[in-house]
Every structure is written in C-alpha cells, then in structure tokens.
Amino acid sequence: MPAGGRPTVRSRRLGSALRAYRQAAKVDQPQAAEVIASSQARISRIETGHATPRVIEVRLLLDAYGIADQDVRDKLEDLAKHSKNRGWWLEHAEHLRPDYLDHIALEDDATYIREWSPVLVPGLLQTPAYAEAVISATPHYIAPDRIAHLVKVRAGRQAKIEEGGATYAVIIWEAVIRHPAVSPDLHREQLSRILEVGERKNVTVQVLPFSAGAVAGLTDPFSSFSFESEPIVEAVTLENLRGTSVLEAPEDLAAYAHAHDHLRSAALAPDASALLIRSALRRSKEDAS
Template sequence: MAGRPTVRSRRLGAALKKYRLVAKFDQPQAAEVIANHQARVSRIESGHVVARPIEIRVLLAAYGMDDPEVCGRLEKLAKDANRRGWWHEYAERLRPDYVDHITLESDATHVRDWHPAIVPGLLQTPAYAEAVMRSGPMSLTPERREFLVQVRMRRQVKVAESGTVREFIIWEPVVVHPMSSAEVHREQLAALLEAGETENVTIRVLPFSAAVLAGTTGFAAFSFGAEPTAEAVTVEHLGGTLVLEEPEDVAPYEHTFDLLRSAAMTPEESALNIRNALRSVDGH
C-alpha cells in the first residue's frame, strides 16, 4: 500500500504495536519473527504497509496473544484495509478526515456521541441538518449543503442496518430551544423520540444544571469489539475532524463520556423531557 495510510491500516498497525509493547519486544525482534527488516515492522505499525495474514498470526503468537477472536479481527482489518466502502462514491467530494470518521463509524460495534450545541449528526432530520449547515460558520453553497445532507442521511441508514449499538447524550438547551424554525424543531424532537425507541439506541439528556460538564468539546467514541471500550475518537473543529487513535489520547474522552452519562437523565427521564419540549414548541 502506498500513499496515505487508511484508518483501518492505522488501527491494525496500532493494535500490533500494542501487543508488541505488552510482550516487551522491540522492532528488531519483531522483524526477526517475520524474517524481514525492521523497516517493514515500522511501516506496518504506522499503517503505511498492511501486514499479511501469516505475519499477523506469527507476530501475535510470538507476543503471546492466542485469542482467536483478536487474530480474526486483525486479519479482517488487513483484508479490509483498502476495501471500498459505500462512501466511495462520495469520497472525492469529502475531506479525507471525514472519510476516516465514516470508516470508523461503519466498522464500529459501539458508537458513543456527545455534542453540547446541536443534535448529533446520526440523529438529525434532513431539515435540521440543512439548517445546521446553513447557519454554521462555514460558507456552503446550497448544492454543497444538499450533498452533505445526503451523505449524512446515508450514514444514518448504514449504521442502523449494521446493528451498531449507539448511545447519545444531548444537552437540555438543545432540546428546549429551537435552533431553527418551530416546524424544524418539532420534527427533530419527534425524530428523537422515535429513535429512542429503537433497539440498540440510547438517548440521554444532560440537564441544565450540568453546565460545567456541558462545556466539554463534542466528540464521538468508537469501539470495534464485543466490549464498548473506546478504541478511537473523532473531534470536530472548524478546520475538519481530528481522529485520535492512541490509547493515551482516547482514554480522557472515554472518562469524560462516563462523567456525562452519570450526570445525565435516565433514558426514560430523557424521553419525558423531550416529550414535554415537543408539547411546548407552539405553546401548547
């Protein structure tokens, strides 16, 4: 593989590096295991080269990692490293970092999403998404907005089809105060209630009283195994999307989400909060 590493090849490389460090192997020793040069191990771990299945099996065996599920998952990552996803038809018109986000989202078994200012993208209605883009700081043409809304709706469909477990935390002002027109807000609140009744989806509302926590930057955390332990995080900023994959970078976000969840309403309380907000949209 040449050029820019894919998010999957980076995940594969990072996993192999993690197991190497746990086993207290250095790169020259790992190179001896696969009868190759240290440069290849380095490029595998950086994601610039995709390890072959036999290399993955031999390295994991040398590192003392004999869990067949781990081996199978890493071999699948290697197989899929350069595979084109459903988003390929849109890729030329999307930023590479946004493509990375979609790839993580597509591969994840668990997605946890917190956004203090707006409804998370995976829950937005088309009208709400268009309103967010229209009123945001970036100047987008109507055609560009329409295209990005289309991609966002496709993301929602694909994640729902995959059975990914999704957990969302939304700050109460987002629920109570219309970001756009009453009609758009009403439709969005109804969509939240419907989504909250969907299997594998949990929605929690963070109350006004948790304002200090609500100052936390929005982010999405992704897990790829049976357990919901975060393995990658994306953080949106004005210049694009920051992708974090190193354990020491991911850990603070996982801790923050736990704090937000503890301070948030229960799913049942959250549904009642959203239902009350829906009733009051037009003063009823």
C-alpha cells in the first residue's frame, strides 16, 4: 500500500494510466488479474492507487494491453519503483495537510510547472519573510513552530526551480506587484526576488496588466503540471480556504491548459513584465525615501 495508507499522487497516476490502457485494449479486470496471477480486487486497488504493483506486474500488464512504446513503459515502471519513496518533504509531514503533500509531490515529479497567481506571489517565488507574513495572515490560527516548518517547506520546494529541475512559467496579476500584501520593506525584497529568479533560463515570469480587463477574473489561482518532455498538462491543483484540490480528469486538464494559454496571451512579454516590476520597485523605494 502507498505510504501513509492512502493513495499517493504517484500511485494514482500509475493506476489511472493502467486503467486507461486496459480499457483501450478491451481487457476486463478479471482478465487483467489472470495476467498477474492475482485477484480482481487487487487490479481494482492498483487502478485506484490504493495498491502499488511490482515492476514485473506492470510489465506483464503492459504486454497484455499491447503497449510497446518504450518511453511509456519506462515511465510507468519508474512510477512503480518510486511510488513509495519518501520525499524530502515527508520529514515535515506532521505539519502538512495530506492535500498539500500531494501538491508538493506533483511539483517534485514535474518537468513543466505553470501557474496563475492573481492574489499573492506564488510559493515558488516567495522570500522566507514574505512566506512567513502571508502564512501568519491566514484566518486560521497556526502555531509559531508550524509556521516555521511551512516556511522551510516553501524554501525546499523552490530548490526544484533553482536547480533547473523543471521549466517554470508563472503569470502574476499586476495588482500583486503594485499593491503590497505585506509591509513595504518585505514587498520590495520580494519584487527583487521575482526579478532575480526571472533571469533563470528555466523560468518565465509574466505580468497580466490591469489593461487586460476582465481576463484577470477568468479563474482562481491554479498550478498545472507536466511529467514528460512535452508540456502536456497531466495534473492541476487549485488552492482554496479549505485546502488544495487535485484535478486529473481529461476535461478539467484541457480547460486549465486553455485558461493558462489565454492568460499568457493577454499578459505582458517577459521583458516588458520585468520592466513593470522594476518600475514598481523603483516607485516603492522613492515612496520610502
């Protein structure tokens, strides 16, 4: 069973893919069970992510489903090998919600991460001071020691981007840049950090200007993830007051891929976005002097 007694995003991705290939091959669950000399119940648990198949079982099932593409086979075998692995974030698990753990696991696996942030600077760009300030502002009480863990986790998440482990494209609404959600000093530090990270080859920062009008109200904040060499959206997370929701249905993925493309088209180009951020930073420094 996946770690913690609940499906992990990796076990769910593996199970979902195996189910799709089985159905495409017109193989029913009892027939699939015969392939690995097991029960229909185990096939069901594998396909829902509640059980992790061994690599040999994945190979046998893919053979039965007629999947010869080696890239596909390698991907699913890798998921089977690593679905139970303990990620760095699990040392903080007692301080994190299960849905947030899922979000971090998606980030850790992703080759492409795309975000839309109309309210706050996204976590992958936050300075420690900014992170502490916005976490402390939540309407729910969070103990100081837990705040420290949450700040440390955000810093850990950023390592993926800093090390070039994923291509990161973020769109930020101009209001986030122009109207500080934290103290002016912290806001200036945060703007400088955005400019610094935006210079990385694997990072694209765009600002959606006020002039884009109603486009900013298109959708709430979201992150999308791809796990292949091509940026095909394979998972989406939505943040809300109650936590993080993971979307994996094809129609949902298509909708959010379209939404990001629409936002990106309406946003300023990266160079123009950097100029706007520098202008806001300069204005803030002038106001402080």
